Amino acid sequence: MNTADLFALLPFLLVGGTSVFVMLAIAAWRRHWLSLCLTLTGLAAAFGSLWLVAPLAPRKVTSLLILDRYALFYIGLILVATFAIAILCYGYLQRHSETREELYVLLLVATLGSMVLVASSDFVSFFLGLEILSVALYSLSAYLRMRSRPLEAGIKYLVLAGSSSAFLLFGMALIYAQTGTMELFRLAASLAAAHNSQLVLAGLTFIITGIGFKLGVVPFHLWAPDVYEGAPAPITAFIATVSKGAMFALLLRYFYTAGAQYFRPIFVLLAIIAIASMVIGNLLALLQNNVKRMLAYSSIAHMGYLLVAFEATSTAASEAVAFYLVAYFIATIGAFGVITVLSDKERDAETLEDYKGLFWRRPMLAGIFTLMLLSLAGIPVTAGFLAKFYIVSTGAAAGIWALILILVITSVIGLFYYLRIVVTMYAREQDETPHVEPHGIAGSFVLVTLTILLVWLGVYPVPLLNAIKTVLPR
């Protein structure tokens, strides 16, 4: 490893360094705003450093990490998302009396883990990144330790993610036993030779199990609703976006590079997972009365939609996934952002009852939430519509009509529960005087920015599409 290698690692070093720095700063001078400012500065610096690193791309740093444009794109997305979530955390924690500052340390560590995942080119860094992310997330989910449900969520996540890591490791071991390598690019060559091997197939299946847990796709989704419900709202946003997005980027890179999706059994397995996620995610969401749980099931369904694009196996597919993830990030952070802003000291605003007549009390917030939900449902003028259009068009080009038809039908089912929330917000209430409850300027700023982005991408997506096209390998 030489200086150029170290320079290429600048974004990682900055985020890692910031987490240490914030920790030391807390030891010296415990101030909530200071922790936030340091975190934001670190994230912004790391984001800026992407442009310094970009000329070096693609560059392999040791055998563990590869910093190509693909990795840099997703690192950028992760950093921006974390930036927004950190600001939301600030407003949320201000209303709680517990220790606040350490949350940012954990958030930075989790971000570092996700960044390692999207740049990983070896089973070792895959596993390391995953564990860095997961360990930070256990404690983040249980951060409000005076409440019982966050604790429950944390433990649940710990147990299930722990066992999924075990599956993952076992899968890696099986593949290593067959091919004798853990490095992605050499794996690709050996896998092509060994694609009939039972060992490899078993290994891939176990790896899919491990990844599936992290993505929360059916049948590995059981943790998702409980953790979504229990974890503090901004942390739920992080789990739903950054953690899942990084995992999906990794899945795409590994399987496309190794050509594993061309194995018939793997293709079929992923298709079944996609269908099950779309159907079960959307159907179970119908039964929920808790908005956070509803969004949990909806995110299960969204992972199913993404898998449909994945199954199309083309360059257009990876573009569609990138665009979809951006749209999904914006809408999900926006939706959880609204929940965060509405939450109070005692509990998160998570029951449908909390949203009754919101439009008449706080029209802006209700409007933003409506747009975010419509984007998740894929209605025009929002980014979600173009994202879904992109996926359907890639799928149609690949000729996987059955998957597309299921996507379409299940997304109509999905529309039903999004509309349920929307309708609740516009229900007429007895008490309709708009009372202004103060919520942080920072939170509103994030929400408004996200809304503008959402509509902008929904109406004029050309800049992002071009960016994605230049970034992703042709």
Added chain:
Amino acid sequence: MILFYLLVILIVGGLLAWAAGRWSALAARCVSLAAVCADFVIGLTLWIRTASGVELLQQHAWLRELDWSWIPSFGIHFHLALDGLSLLLLMLTFLLGIMSVLASWTEIQKAVGFFHLNLLWVLAGIVGVFLAMDLFLFYFAWELMLVPMFFLIAIWGHERRVYAAVKFFLFTQLSGLLMLIAILALYIAHHTATGVFTFEYEDLLGTPLSTHAALWIMLGFFVAFAVKLPMFPLHTWLPDAHTQAPTAGSVILAGLLLKTGAYGLIRFVIPLFPAAAQSFAPIAMALAVIGILYGAILAFAQTDLKRLAAYTSVSHLGFVLLAIFAWNKLALQGALITIVCHGVSTGALFILVGALQERLHTREIARMSGLWKTVPKLGGVGLFFALASMGLPGLGDFVGEFMILLGVYQKSRTLTALAAVGILASTFYALKFVQGVFHGPNKHHWKLPDLGVREAIIFAPMIVILLWLGLYPQPVFNTFNPAMDKLQQQAGHTLHVSRR
């Protein structure tokens, strides 16, 4: 550019009305009235200029066109174009737009600004549908109509508004997504055949398709339009949505949203897939006739005035569907006249029912009766529109339905005979309406204010239009005949190509 302004005026007008609504309800109403009137004037100017021969309607040129690149990587254009067909439907849109703003002048008292935002945006979506010549843009506008309409029903509707709004949204969304799949299939088929990715309507015309593929893709489009139209048995959202919507919502639903379905069939389904449409025509026409009779019978059986008016739409739009799949000149002319006249007469009926409901706070026929004594002017207006709706000669609806029957007669005598029974049935519900509401003794001793000035301003032009179209519909024919010829020619042309 003028086409773009038509959209911008509505969209910006909506935002301004919303902003003004925070300040005063009257300002919001005035802003939105001004916006729709501005569009109406632009449309009228366009029409007068084309009618007086300043700009000749040529066979293959649009009256007005606008083509901007939008998302080049998919070959998507922001392509708007106007021909006689679109022009007529635009005029109807703006006219009913003005009427619905006026009709909600006193009815809507809550969140007035937001109401007008939604109202103007629905109109913008409808204008987009009538003008879009890029299938992606068309789908975009198609979906765009939904959300504001959903809010109009869900927020300002009557008792079961949420149920009706959600049902409406789900029906249209599912059928719309099937259309999206069909659009994409066509897009990909075109790419396979020519190597070009395009959503352009004129490029996609004549895409060579296998019989099997053409039928499936055609059905994808057809379902979307048939749900909107609505065709039996896909109509079940309609009575609920129409009944629960506020007056303006019902007017726009019945007068315009249903027409987008008919427009889609005329503009897209038959020219794009002539052979498939031809083989599907018997089924569609049979369903149309069932719709005509079923709608008329159910309208007669209703006790709720708005539901009655809603079911008459099922019946009248059955005629339009029948005519479109007969696809000869006479029938199509009839369909166009029916589209316009049904828009006006049913729109007026809904406004009338809204006016009654505002006075009586009920829509039940049983709670009315004998109103002629207390509101004679309103009764006269009601009688006029009821007669128009049942197809009295001399009024526009008669011309349309008569021409449809003439046109369909050339295709199938049985269906014509059955459809004619539908006209007969329409007298029953029209008379039930007049007799139940206005005639007989004033059992409930209602004392109500009669037709006001604002209401007179709404009804007078609608009466004049129905009389005009009933007595001298030639200017309307002149406007859309060239467009119609072109569509028929395109359908014939593509038929030829696909055979070869």
